[in-house]
Amino acid sequence: MILDGKLVREEILNKIKEKIKTEALDIKLAIILVGDDEASKIYIKNKEKYCNLVGIKTTKYTFASNTKEDEIIELIQKLNNDASVTGIILQSPVPKQIDFDKVTNLIDPNKDVDGFTKENIYNLYLGRKTILPCTVKGIIKLLEYYNIPIEGQDIVIIGRGNIVGHPLSLALQNKNATVTVLHTHTKDLEKFTKEADILISAAGCAHLVKSYMVKKNTVVIDVGVSRKGDKIVGDVDFENVKDIAAAITPNPGGVGPMTVAMIIDNLVELKERSKNG
Numbered sequence: 356m357i358l359d360g361k362l363v364r365e366e367i368l369n370k371i372k373e374k375i376k377t378e379a380l381d382i383k384l385a386i387i388l389v390g391d392d393e394a395s396k397i398y399i400k401n402k403e404k405y406c407n408l409v410g411i412k413t414t415k416y417t418f419a420s421n422t423k424e425d426e427i428i429e430l431i432q433k434l435n436n437d438a439s440v441t442g443i444i445l446q447s448p449v450p451k452q453i454d455f456d457k458v459t460n461l462i463d464p465n466k467d468v469d470g471f472t473k474e475n476i477y478n479l480y481l482g483r484k485t486i487l488p489c490t491v492k493g494i495i496k497l498l499e500y501y502n503i504p505i506e507g508q509d510i511v512i513i514g515r516g517n518i519v520g521h522p523l524s525l526a527l528q529n530k531n532a533t534v535t536v537l538h539t540h541t542k543d544l545e546k547f548t549k550e551a552d553i554l555i556s557a558a559g560c561a562h563l564v565k566s567y568m569v570k571k572n573t574v575v576i577d578v579g580v581s582r583k584g585d586k587i588v589g590d591v592d593f594e595n596v597k598d599i600a601a602a603i604t605p606n607p608g609g610v611g612p613m614t615v616a617m618i619i620d621n622l623v624e625l626k627e628r629s630k631n632g
């Protein structure tokens with residue numbers, strides 16, 4: 356079975372569009388871009404496109420690559436205090452003179468679309484309700500959509516990065532999975548990957564996961580993004596793994612669309628928080 360992120364994205368966004376319309380929700384996203392990173396510009400266009408599609412307003416704040424950190428901090432404080440702003444995204448990467456973690460952490464946790472502030476991460480750590488990082492939430496929603504159980508499953512994650520692997524390991528433990536995390540210092544990846552009920556690769560290493568590393572009927576989720584020329588390549592050798600796996604995400608077309616959908620989903624969640632709190 357193919358886990359079709361584009362299809363699930365469309366369904367989620369259609370539901371959200373309807374909700375925004377019927378409840379007349381006034382949602383606004385502020386996106387901050389510092390510098391000229393070409394990939395960031397594409398990601399931002401995509402975020403704007405899907406916000407627009409469901410009826411969420413966006414404002415983009417662009418800054419030259421030599422902008423001082425204080426200027427960005429000042430804008431974040433202004434946006435935090437602006438009641439018309441529902442969510443704020445500081446697009447990564449930022450130029451060297453700006454400390455991404457420090458500045459991101461100044462975003463009001465109740466406007467933290469990406470779920471990267473200390474408060475939201477601490478809540479994830481404690482297993483409390485939180486704003487989940489979008490890729491993490493997207494993977495969980497994709498599994499849930501296809502009725503793939505998480506509780507009690509042996510889940511192996513390749514990668515312990517701050518954006519995907521590490522928070523995902525916490526979120527899946529909170530859902531009662533047994534989670535094993537592999538990384539560049541793991542002696543023998545295959546020893547663990549072959550035991551997985553669900554194998555999730557978030558390493559960013561092209562075609563790292565080969566067919567001999569996967570047990571029959573495993574669910575395989577490919578998060579990694581590597582570029583080979585103008586082609587995007589995942590962590591999984593899709594052509595050879597797809598016949599062994601019970602279910603597998605294409606890449607592109609699997610986790611990526613879910614990540615974008617969860618930006619929108621998180622914005623609606625933040626809006627509801629602001630109405631209730």
Ligand code: NAD
Nearest residue numbers: 490514515516518519538539557558559578579580611614
């Ligand atoms: P990161 O660089 O912070 O972390 C990568 C992790 O993978 C590290 O812990 C490293 O130890 C591990 N790793 C790398 N090569 C390995 C190898 N050969 N064997 C074992 N472990 C290895 O990256 P990140 O920010 O967590 O993102 C992970 C990947 O997911 C990247 O390719 C990123 O582009 C992609 N990503 C995709 C989406 C999406 O929506 N599809 C969203 C976010 C990130």
